[in-house]
Amino acid sequence: MNFKISYGKDPGHSKASSLIGGILCLGMSILGFYVALFSDEIDGGIPFLPSEVNTLMGRIAFGLSALFTFWLSIYAFREFARKLRDDKVSKK
Numbered sequence: 001m002n003f004k005i006s007y008g009k010d011p012g013h014s015k016a017s018s019l020i021g022g023i024l025c026l027g028m029s030i031l032g033f034y035v036a037l038f039s040d041e042i043d044g045g046i047p048f049l050p051s052e053v054n055t056l057m058g059r060i061a062f063g064l065s066a067l068f069t070f071w072l073s074i075y076a077f078r079e080f081a082r083k084l085r086d087d088k089v090s091k092k
Helices: 015-038 051-091
Strands: none
Touching: 015 051
């Protein structure tokens, strides 16, 4: 199963694809924000750096990824709204 978020007017993709893609991206961004803000410690990283630095780098990586995924969810919801609007205009 895959979902494609397209750019521009593409009648070949359904509203459901944009809606489900937006919901999935929103869920992943919420999870990323939770890990970045509320996790105790993020393990791994560069072995010769202190644990605090590795944790900070992990929080930054999760936070930036969550921001990008949140942007993708907003884009998918805008595509969904555009497709709804286009359907209402075409039915008139």
